[in-house]
Amino acid sequence: MAEPLFSVRGLKVALPDMTRKPLIGRAPLAEILKGLDFDLPSGSVTGIVGESGSGKSTLGRTLVRLLEPSAGSVRFEGRDITHLPEAALRPLRRDLQMIFQDPMSSLNPRRTIASIIAAPLRQNGLGDNLKARVAEALQRVGLPQSFAGRYRHELSGGQRQRVGIARALALSPKFVLADEIVSGLDVSTQAQILTLLEKLAAEMGLTVAFISHDLSVIRRLCQQVIVMREGSIVEASATDALFDKPRQAYTRDLIAAIPLPEIDAGWLDMPSTGKAPI
Amino acid sequence: MSACLDIANLSAVLANGQRVLRSVSLALQPGEVRALVGESGAGKTMIGKAVLGVLPSSVRIVEGDMRLEGEDLGKLQPRARRTLIGARTALIPQDPLTALNPSRRIGPQMTDRLVRILGWSGDKADRRIRQLLDEVQIRDPDRVLKTYPHELSGGMRQRVLIAAAFAAEPRLIVADEPTTALDVTVQKQILRLIGALQREHGTAILFVTHDLGVVAKISQKVSVLYAGKVVEEAETAALFAAPRHPYTRALMAATPRYTDPFASLRPVDETVLAGLAAEIASADQAWRRPHG
Numbered sequence: 001m002a003e004p005l006f007s008v009r010g011l012k013v014a015l016p017d018m019t020r021k022p023l024i025g026r027a028p029l030a031e032i033l034k035g036l037d038f039d040l041p042s043g044s045v046t047g048i049v050g051e052s053g054s055g056k057s058t059l060g061r062t063l064v065r066l067l068e069p070s071a072g073s074v075r076f077e078g079r080d081i082t083h084l085p086e087a088a089l090r091p092l093r094r095d096l097q098m099i100f101q102d103p104m105s106s107l108n109p110r111r112t113i114a115s116i117i118a119a120p121l122r123q124n125g126l127g128d129n130l131k132a133r134v135a136e137a138l139q140r141v142g143l144p145q146s147f148a149g150r151y152r153h154e155l156s157g158g159q160r161q162r163v164g165i166a167r168a169l170a171l172s173p174k175f176v177l178a179d180e181i182v183s184g185l186d187v188s189t190q191a192q193i194l195t196l197l198e199k200l201a202a203e204m205g206l207t208v209a210f211i212s213h214d215l216s217v218i219r220r221l222c223q224q225v226i227v228m229r230e231g232s233i234v235e236a237s238a239t240d241a242l243f244d245k246p247r248q249a250y251t252r253d254l255i256a257a258i259p260l261p262e263i264d265a266g267w268l269d270m271p272s273t274g275k276a277p278i
Numbered sequence: 279m280s281a282c283l284d285i286a287n288l289s290a291v292l293a294n295g296q297r298v299l300r301s302v303s304l305a306l307q308p309g310e311v312r313a314l315v316g317e318s319g320a321g322k323t324m325i326g327k328a329v330l331g332v333l334p335s336s337v338r339i340v341e342g343d344m345r346l347e348g349e350d351l352g353k354l355q356p357r358a359r360r361t362l363i364g365a366r367t368a369l370i371p372q373d374p375l376t377a378l379n380p381s382r383r384i385g386p387q388m389t390d391r392l393v394r395i396l397g398w399s400g401d402k403a404d405r406r407i408r409q410l411l412d413e414v415q416i417r418d419p420d421r422v423l424k425t426y427p428h429e430l431s432g433g434m435r436q437r438v439l440i441a442a443a444f445a446a447e448p449r450l451i452v453a454d455e456p457t458t459a460l461d462v463t464v465q466k467q468i469l470r471l472i473g474a475l476q477r478e479h480g481t482a483i484l485f486v487t488h489d490l491g492v493v494a495k496i497s498q499k500v501s502v503l504y505a506g507k508v509v510e511e512a513e514t515a516a517l518f519a520a521p522r523h524p525y526t527r528a529l530m531a532a533t534p535r536y537t538d539p540f541a542s543l544r545p546v547d548e549t550v551l552a553g554l555a556a557e558i559a560s561a562d563q564a565w566r567r568p569h570g
Binding site: 051052157186187188190191192194195213214215216217219220243253254255257258259260261262263264267268269271 | 473490518530532533536539546
């Protein structure tokens, strides 16, 4: 097998726990990720699933080095980026892009769509021929050219998320982190966005970490899945294997708790053994 | 037996004259769980708010009747209407954190409604709340009643609000996306709980949701909404066996299913949307806004 794009060993991340912060002084650290080992194969889409508080978003933000690990190592294309300082990270940033959950808050309200998509291009010294590059990015995500001069509030939720994708892909990155990118969208729009991401990932040979709480979406989009719970990996395997033969009780619970859109009279009475909601 | 809730021909408009509810009719029998399903802007929450008499001031009802256990809400004086709605209905909201007052303990928030609106004694209200907390499987009511909302998890907060909703024995509960903010395993527990309490108390529920999966598991009948119009109404089992409206079929095909990943998640076809737009336009053309 080819060299993985990301290789993560013994990854620990600790963040300040603001709920325990004393009035004066620093907040004590809470360990959010408790020693993770995994690889992201180049050109694959990996689903990261877990309930709230499982650490899936922290993991994503650590991969793109918005957070610095407290222990362990993160290798990107074989290079150790675990503790690289910001200056050394800068040239890597164009290869590590993000699509956010809520495009309403991640798109600048005072800039036109063209200027939002152009911003990362400018910053990375690709300021020549901007118009053509923006046009190409719009076309790639299926938005009409006339959108270039519009503002975010003039767009629907699905169109805004297309802009988010266009911005992330404008630099032709190697890796894209997609953190709950369809959870705010209606099902019909969700299907469009996922189909688009699926197509672009394949065309551009992207490596994608797709964070979601929705296993149904993950099954469609991802080649492998990492199931997280309370900062640890419960189970990681190929998608079909995970659904056909989940090895862990927790994974089975997560799958069984999904309400499928079909009549199943016994479903509601089947108790879930998932974590008690206290 | 008269219907628990009977909405006939309800239309509502915004200040600019745009219709947001388009001649909505639906009748809930006592003890029935009716799902209102649709995408954002479909008007499903609006119907719930109209029933509870809490529409925003920008929305005006211009036509139609709402009857709660036979009583015509439109014919009552505002004060009498509020009393009737307060006594016979309750709400389970989407986000329990915003529905609870952050600066008051859970206990008084739960008993308040019983004491102030229904005129119960404090003791009676307290006993009732404890009984309901037991029914929603909260095993340490003393602790929970003394906590503040932020000290509880999302699932616990939702249990508290379910207990509060059932406490006054309403005939009708409006549940507005009550599990949308919850994790999937907690969602299942909460759906089970709502189902069990609903059966035990014989309460009718207007269950607002965008998730056809939830519709399939909790409701007996379903109204599919688009742009404030009921495009299909059916028994839930019949709807899933043979959806009639093209939009219902498109919604089903768009809903992800892990058992069938490649047949699901299909984007809604343009012709379906064009058909819907035409349907809405012709309904609007046929409709004449009543004066007054």
